[in-house]
Amino acid sequence: MAPLLQLSNVTKSFGAVRALRGVSFTLEPGEVHALLGENGAGKSTLIKVITGAHPLDDGEIQIGGQLITHLTPARARALGIACIYQQPALFPDLSVAENVALRLEKTSPVHGVRWAERQARAKELLHRIGAEIDPAAEVRTLSMPEQQLVEIACALGTGARVVIMDEPTASLTQKEQHLLFAVVRDLRSHGVGVIYISHRLEEIFALADRVTVLRDGQSVGTNPVDAINEAALIKMMVGREVSAIYPLAESAPGERVLSLTGVGCSTSGVHRIDLELRAGEILGLAGLVGAGRTELAQILFGLTPADAGEIRLGGQTIHIADPQSAVAQGIAYVPEDRRRHGVILEMPIAANVTMAIHSRLFPGTWLRDAAERALTLDFIRDLGVKAAGPQAPGGSLSGGNQQKIALARWLATKPRILILDEPTQGVDVGAKSEIYKTIRQLAADGLAVLMISSDLPEVLGMSDRLAVMRGGTIVAEFPRGADAHDVMAAALGQKKEAA
């Protein structure tokens, strides 16, 4: 029998970033195939290629033994591929039955609606997966796991032969997890192939038949779960050597600048954070997506003020109520998504650079072009920004150079504490090493740097000290030179094995 799905040598690039480099992957009927990898290893890209959301650059896809060129989302659905995302994509204002109907019914706009039939089918599908959900309920009133169950019911209803689940248990309780596992096993027994993405290794061992590990857009290997153990999997995930592009600290860290004791914020789910930042030191913050790292940064920058614990800056207890007070205290935050939250693409570089220091650079609110220009030119030179000039729009720069401008905006505030959220995301290798040098130079100049990164080699290579977050709090702290394996194990929530 032909495999349900077969990818051979699939390649996909986004600009200079090669997200997938020749990945091969097979899914057999009646198989639960787990997909494992660090953040950014290429899992989501692979899923999007399979669902037709991204066209591939090279390689081929066979579905049910049939070679498919030009896969589109509609085509993929028609061929029986269903994907259940972490965040269910349902219509919140419509009822469960209507949501199911929208996925399943193919009717012309003037076709009459058979309401009874809709209700009955939704009810039957929900019953099949053991979910007790009223088909007439509006989706907005359902909990997140209930919405996921509705998604699964839809997938079942379309007669999907390939079901992709992207971290389905991330928001489920223990009981709901067991229900979900039963559903997955039921799908398997009906010959459906399930691609199961999860960071929780214990789930993979409980549920999957085979596991494929992705790293840097390549498949590191596919193994039956019986033939492999957790330690081997983690080793496959991290695998890389910390290379020499990370500049080292030349002096010991200075005085303590910022200390957090028991800091938490109920709205963002961060709790009991104990942390210390020293001048001249780069503190890395590692963890998986959703571990609460960005949320912690947002507490420190006053975007979601802390409602528990104590923040001390240079020995004084402070309250950071909003970004303005954070800036006044000398805290700078370079956000993660620079296109949405960092550089204002329509505005000139110069305006972007001076955005956070208007009142300082322009007392009396007159803009002084000469001062702005001089400052911007200094940054363009110091950070090695490749730009046509200070008046070039932010949107005309490459990713790495935009990141430098976002950095320049905050360096212009002359901060004491610099928080960097994924500073090299989507930046090519050359620009990366320049950014690393800049960050190290800033630390050497006495700045306390808190660097959030999902790139494990990067955060290991850059950090003088490394804290690992999981589930909204800090679960481990490592000195420089920590072992990648231990860090990954902490981020995944594995108990440290006795060495």
Place this chain on the structure above:
Amino acid sequence: MQKYGRELSVAMVLVALLLVLAVVAPAFYEPQPLLSRLAREAPTLVVACGVALVMVTRQIDISIGSVFALCGVCAGSLAAAGWPLVAVFGVTVLIGATLGAVNGALVAGLRLPSIVVTLATMVILREGLRWKQQGAFINLPDAWQWFGLSQRSGQITLIVCSVALLAVLAWASRNLAGGRFLYAVGSNAEAARLAGLRPQWVTLAVFVFMGALAAWAALLNIVQSPQVDPKSGTGLELKAIAAAVVGGVAVSGGRGNLWGVFVAVLLLACINPALTYLHVEAYWEKAIQGAVILLAVIFDGLRNRRQTT
């Protein structure tokens, strides 16, 4: 060149229209009717400047016609009660700013969509005024018309007042930190917030300013006739928004230039008399105005598509 493409192309259309008129209907350039026409457009120009700034901030204000009418009536009543001109001007602008602050507080404070908020205040103010005035005109003291000057000097004063205001605003929007805040918030409010700006205060400020400008426009309007019409300003918001759009202000915020708005106000103002002089039936007037607006938007749409692909 690329940067001011829109302003230049609108200006070219205007120049072409003026040339055609110069050849076909030299009567268009007779000084007195021309002066009257320009003076009549002075309030539109002031309101269009305000609404352009509101749009740059990615908001909209459609209550300006009603604010305009209310401010006109207030100013007229105060004038009729014998208040001195300067005091009337000051109080009226304050009233306009207060009404703008109500809009701004609802939009910025409660984060309501500005189109709905200002639609509501537009209706409330307009109907409230109708109930209060019952359509009655207010007679102004004699010394009020044309500021007590001759008609000619009065009209020139109005034109100078509005164009000078435009020049100051155009300069300020480029050279004051506040102007830059408008563009930053309109381009990307979240990025502006993360840069330490306060988008909500910027939004409030732009609505307050809009209200004050609507009041100022009302004052420039009432001095042109011996009576204040409580129904004035109906449709003014559409005229102003049309001018802003034709002038190159992006409805999606963050882009636009007040000089472009200036040229667009002149262009739209010239269309009506041009039709008259060219002996086109008056029925076509609105259709042609609509076509100009549509062309402007199509132009933007094509340009944006070219940029993104």
